[in-house]
Amino acid sequence: MHETLEKRRPRRAKRKAHQKALHRLIENDMILTATSDEYRNKVKRVYGGPKGAMLATCSMLSLHIPLGERLFKTRKFDLHGMQSILDVGSGAGQLASHLLKYSDPGAKVTCTDLSNQMLRRARNRLKSSRPDFVAADLSHLPFADESFDGVTCGYVLEHLPDPRPGLAEMARVLARGGRMLLLTTEDSFSGAWTSRLWYCRTFNRQELMRICEELGLIWKQELWFTKMHKVMRAGGICVEIEKA
Numbered sequence: 001m002h003e004t005l006e007k008r009r010p011r012r013a014k015r016k017a018h019q020k021a022l023h024r025l026i027e028n029d030m031i032l033t034a035t036s037d038e039y040r041n042k043v044k045r046v047y048g049g050p051k052g053a054m055l056a057t058c059s060m061l062s063l064h065i066p067l068g069e070r071l072f073k074t075r076k077f078d079l080h081g082m083q084s085i086l087d088v089g090s091g092a093g094q095l096a097s098h099l100l101k102y103s104d105p106g107a108k109v110t111c112t113d114l115s116n117q118m119l120r121r122a123r124n125r126l127k128s129s130r131p132d133f134v135a136a137d138l139s140h141l142p143f144a145d146e147s148f149d150g151v152t153c154g155y156v157l158e159h160l161p162d163p164r165p166g167l168a169e170m171a172r173v174l175a176r177g178g179r180m181l182l183l184t185t186e187d188s189f190s191g192a193w194t195s196r197l198w199y200c201r202t203f204n205r206q207e208l209m210r211i212c213e214e215l216g217l218i219w220k221q222e223l224w225f226t227k228m229h230k231v232m233r234a235g236g237i238c239v240e241i242e243k244a
């Protein structure tokens with residue numbers, strides 16, 4: 001038995017190395033090779049253009065919208081008691097629509113995005129006068145320290161070559177004890193394809209957790225949309241974080 005395990009270990013390590021090489025081959029590396037201005041403009045163009053116009057449909061087809069809704073509906077990420085919630089990188093308002101539906105009626109919701117075009121799309125899709133819409137870069141949020149008790153950030157962090165400035169900004173605007181729902185692309189097979197499609201990077205789960213902890217953002221619980229998500233690592237990293 002012991003011998004069999006010993007034999008299996010190098011085989012597993014070899015398979016992992018092959019997988020990593022394949023992922024690197026599929027992944028788009030523009031985020032690492034372009035200047036930050038070039039990359040930022042590319043992201044604005046991609047989301048401002050036809051692909052961005054298809055974003056809500058893509059999120060519906062990939063089940064991100066219905067499965068995301070379950071997280072709020074079942075209170076796996078509990079919005080109850082939050083007075084002020086910031087949605088970073090709102091896109092077409094996929095997460096913001098759940099915030100409007102499941103947060104306390106008096107809670108203030110603020111949607112931000114780098115792309116004005118995406119903010120317009122979110123406004124049209126949400127059809128609500130409740131949220132504020134603010135154009136902002138995740139790395140420079142125009143809000144006072146500790147001004148939100150909840151932050152959601154769905155598939156945005158992967159548009160930063162280094163996640164630290166974005167995470168530090170979200171930590172800064174989050175009140176002590178406040179909670180964040182972070183969804184981001186993982187270094188898996190499906191993550192590699194996401195990277196190719198949306199010019200983003202992917203994250204290693206352990207490494208991202210360590211970076212968060214360095215910034216006082218503690219991983220409270222890892223969340224999974226479905227069993228399949230957990231086994232196949234298909235929906236990326238989904239985690240509830242608390243500011244220490």
Ligand SMILES: C[S@@+](CC[C@H](N)C(=O)[O-])C[C@H]1O[C@@H](n2cnc3c(N)ncnc32)[C@H](O)[C@@H]1O
Nearest residue numbers: 047089090091094114115118137138154155159
């Ligand atoms: C994949 S969409 C995510 C939409 C939505 N949050 C969701 O959960 O589906 C990514 C959004 O992040 C925005 N974005 C990309 N880089 C950003 C940055 N540095 N600061 C703020 N928003 C950014 C894009 O414009 C786009 O609307």
